[in-house]
Amino acid sequence: MGRSVSNVLISQNLSPETIELARRVDTAEDAIKLLSARLAPLLPVDRTAIERAVISRERARTTALPNGAAIPHCRLPGLRRFGCALLVLAxxxxxxxxxxCVDVVLMIVGPAENVSDHLRILANSSRLLDSPTLRARLKTAPGPAQAHELITAAERAIESRRQETGTAHDSGDRLHSRADDYLAEVANRFNW
Amino acid sequence: MDKIPLPAIIREPAGTWGRIFLLSGIVGILAGMAAAGLEFGLHVGVENIIGRFTHVSGAGVLSFNKWILLLPAAGGVIAGLLIGWLCPQGRLHGTNQLIHAFHQNSGNLALRDPAVKAVAAVGIISFGGSAGPEGPIAALGAAIGSSVARGLNLSPQLRRVLLVSGCAGGVGAIFQCPLGGALFATSVLYREPEMEAESIVPAFVSSVLSYSTFMAFWGFGHYLIEPPTRLVFSTPLELVPYTLLGLLCAGLAILLSVTIRFVERRPLRLFALPRWAFAGLGGLAVGCIGCLLPQIMDAQYHFIQNAVSGRLFALPETAGRSPWEWVALFGLVAAAKCIASALTVGTSGAGGLLGPSVFIGGAAGAFLGALLNALLPGVFPEQLRESLIAVGMAGVLSAAMRTPMAAVVMVMEMTGSYGLIVPLMLVCVIAYVVGRRWGLNSTQVQSASDSPVHVGDALVHLLKNVRVQDVMTRNWPHVITPFTTLGEMICSIPSGSRPVFIVLENSRLAGVVSVSDISRAISEPGISELVIASDIMTAQVTTIRPHQPLYEVLALFRSANHNVLPVVSEDDDRQFLGVLSRQAIYQAVRSRSEEMRDHLHREHAGIATIEQDEQLYQLALCAQTPRPDTIQRIPVPPEVVGKSIRETDFRRHYGAQIISVQNADGTMQCPPDVNAPLKSDQVLLAILADSIPVNAGPDSGKSAD
Structure with a gap:
């Protein structure tokens, strides 16, 4: 039996307001501060609380992936919902x-109590940003709304594939290793 | 000046005892106040109702008066209506209520039933009924204790302790015998002369405070019964009349018991009367007896007091009465009190038999004293006659309540007669041995081992006496840092195990990562390098201390839902010392159980024989020719070596139910340990289902012998 589609998806917690495209920053810390400032009023939570938690987590262990993407994340006590913010660097x-070296940053902030959904969003983020085609499309997206559409479509494809392939233990890695195949198809539909 | 902190090993037991002392003290004060209130109600009620029409403390007989005849009936109707309306299900009364609550109801005794019955008892006694307030106050005290425990959401164990403490407070106050009250409350639970050890100290505290509270209202410096002289045991020859007294007390206890059983069972079945009508009829019968012998209406021991002090013999109406007339009076009063008490309590459900037992015993002692005086005038000293009354009070109580030790102490305290300990012991033992079969408390259990409360005492005792430090693992191999990645954690999990990772940051406990945390992360592929221990660990960890008993810790295992709990320093809850696993507790219990079994075999050869027979039976089964539907010997299949029977799920995979495991040295595990990993040199004894072939399991063909 397939797994049900999660109610907590990146696309549900990401909005054009929390997407920054073609920005220039000097350091990783600047990138984190920029995304924290975008997320803070939406959650709502103090911006510095997000900054401190995410930077502390990054110092513990980097969330940068070898493919040029980073997924900084943290769990904050007292938070009621998840928040996602995307930064595509020039x-x-x-x-x-x-x-x-990183040029795509997807930041995730979630409630301290909800580990399962946090992991689910992390897994989806990892799959999304693992696709070179999708990353390339994000870098050329004409605007935040189009980037959001692309992520929504790609995540829908991931969830559909998750349902088709049954249990995560048996099929999850296979799904992940072949992520680019089907995500490339999705990304290629967004030809801008 | 800085406060010097007490070590936890002293601090925590002191805290536990302090809490018990405080609670039992509060229960005692409340029970003492309730007893004082009840006593006040009796004084006012008796004086203004039945006391206006008769002198229950005198020696007069045959004083017919319509009020004496009808008032007990009116009291019965009122009490019957009250109880029928407010506690229709309350079949048990007095001490039976609290004994039932202790053994069968986890110490739960609602306040309403005993409170209503205490009020009804005051009413029925005030109207001339022959009942005692002591049983109801014992139950009311117990209900106070139980209610305090329930209000504070205490464990069943503490609830029972406070229940017993409340009873001790009630009895200690109303009988003015603090030590006797505590002993009574702890021993009335059992038919055998045993005590509820756990409750003794709290019962003492409660009884002391309830007695003090009660006496603060009614005045210190007097006894319930005041003998005119200091009563002592002075010659071994006195043992002869005391022996007779013991037998007489046993006989009266039996009469009381038989009568109340008859009243409670037979007429109700025959006529199916409503309670109030039945109580009214009972009251009418008591009124008839009261017209003949008004002394049976005395619930405050005035008649006994007058008999002890000799005032009874100096009353104007008794002038010229012959010794044999006194014999008849005391004998009739004792017997009639049995019948009247059974009629009052048995029909109405109000009042208790604890007080009447004391009264009947006193009357029996007075009867024997009068008899000896009539048979051999001038031979026995006056002091013996007085002593017989005091000692008799304990005799019937001892048999009726099955509390010989408590009865001895109670009467010593009630009369201040510490010099009578030898005859008290003799009489109580004789009465108890002869009459205990007819004890009044039907809810008593034989002994502690028969009580549901004490099922598993040996295990509980073991768990309370083994401490965490005795069985904890100090070098736990699954220790990680907050930065350990999920991938590193997964790689370090040994095959077939389900470890709990302890997360240490700078050697201090930061959290734990359980198997379920890891499973959750594993189910999301692609994040093994993205997730570290601090992302998924539980930071709010339930920790335990080295000195804690395993009994306490088991509850934490249950609430934390982990198989392993970190052990931290006594004074620093982040200084990690090791872990305690459920498996370690199980091993400790098992090892201690084996020691106990060896001890059992040494002490009781018969039990060892049974186990040997069982082993022989198992061996005989092994030797039988295998048939598909019988027990077969199966070598442990290679694919399940290292897994437990539970993990392997033999029943589903092989159609086999494992009933025993034979080890390489020939010893048998029967029943098998379903959690222990199977070894390749073991042999399984299994019942195989008829329809499922032996080799039905995965990769089989090698599983059958």
Whole structure:
């Protein structure tokens, strides 16, 4: 039996207001501060609380992926909902001491109590940003609304595939390794 | 000056005892106030109702008066209506209520039933009924204790302790015997002369405070019964009349018991009368007896007091009465009190038999004293006659309530007769041994081992005496940092195990990552490097301390829902010392159980024989020719080596029910440990379903022998 579609998706917690395209920042910390400022009024929560938690988490272990994306994330006590913010950089920035350079940043902030949905959103984020075609399309997106549409479509495809392939243990890795195949198809539909 | 902190090993028991002392003290004060209120009600009621028409403390007989005849009936109707209306289900009365609550109802005794019955008892006694207020106050005290415990949401164990404390307070106050009240409350629960050890100390505290509260209202410095002289046991020859007294008390206890059983069962079945009508008829019968012998209406021991002090013999109306007339009076009063009490309590459900037992015993002692005086005038000293009354009070109580030790102490305190301990012991033991079969408390259990409360005492005792530090694992291998990635955690999980990871940051406990946390993360592929321990760990960890008993810790395992709990320092809840697993507790219990079994075999050879027979039976089964529908010996299939019977689910995969496991050295595990990993050199004894072939399991063909 397939898994049901989650009620907590990136696309539901991401909005054109929390998407920044073709921005220039000097450091990873600047990127985190920028996204925190976008998320804070929507959640609502103090901006510095998000900044502190995300930077602290990054110092513990980097969330940069080898493919040029980073998924900084944290769980905050007292939060009632999830918040996602996307930053596509005009030029890559050095993200950590390990030497990762990053040009796509998807930040996730969630309630401290809800680990399951947090992991679900992280998994979807990892799958989305693992697709080179999708990352390339995001970098050329004409505006935040179009970028949001692309992510919504891609996440829908991920959830559909999750349902088709049954249990996550048996099929999850297979699904992930072949993510680019079907996400590339989705991304190619957005030809701007 | 800085406060010097007490070590936890002293602080926590002191806290526990302090709390019990405080609560039992509060219960005692409340019970003492209730007893004082009840006593006040009796004084006012008796004086203004039945006391206006007769002198229950005198020696007069045959004083017919329509009020004496009708008032007990009116009292019965009122009490019957009150109880029928407010507690229609309350079949038990007095001490039976609290004993039932202790053994069968987890110490729960609602306040309403005992309170209503206490009020009804005051009413029925004030109207001339032959009942005592002591049983109702014992139940009311117990209900106060139980209610306090329930109000504070205490455990059933503490609820029972406060229930017993409340009873001790009630009895200690109303009988003015603090030590006796505590002993009574802790021993009335059982037919055998046993005590509820756990409740003794709280019962003492409660009884002391209830007695003090009661006496603050009614005045210190007097006894319930005041002998004119200091009563002592002075010669071994006195043991002869005391032996007779013991037998007489047993006989009267039996008469009381038989009568009340008859009244409670037979007429109700025959006529199916409503309670109030039945109580009215009972009251009418008591009124008839009261016209003949008004002394049976005395619930405050005035008649006994007058007999002890000798005032009874100096009253103007008794002038010229012969010794044999006194014999007849005391004998008739004792017997009639049995019948009248059974009629009052048995028909109305109001009042108790604890007080009447004491009264009947006193009358029996007076009867024997009068008899000896009539048979051998001038041979026995006056002091023996007085002593017989005091000692008799304990005799019937001992048999009727099955509380010989408490009866001895109670009467010593009630009369201040500490010099009578030898005859008290003799009489109480004789009365108890002869009459205990007819005890009044039907809800008593034989002994502690027969009480549902004490089922599993050995296990509880073991768990309370083994501490975490005795069985904890100090070098737990699954320790990680908050930065350990999910991938690293997964790689470090040994095959077939389900560890709990302890997350330490700078050697201090930061949280735990349980198997379910990891399972949740594993089900989301692609995040093994993105998620670290601090992302998924539980930071609010339930921790335990080395000195805690396993009994306390088990409740935490249940609430935390983990198989492993971190053990931290006594004074620093983040200083990690090791872990305690459920498995370790199980092993400790098992190892102690084996020690107990060896001890049992040494003490009781018969039990060892039974187990040997069982082993032989198992071996015989092993030797039988295998048939598909019988027990077969199956070598442990290679694919399940290292897994437990529970994990393997033999019933589903192989159609086999494992009943025993034979180890390589020939010893048998029967029943098998379903959680222990199976070894390749073990042999399984299994019942195989007829329809499922032996090799039905996965990769089988090698599973049958």
């Amino acid at each position: 030029a890559p920035v050095r993200w950590d001491h390990e030497g990762h």
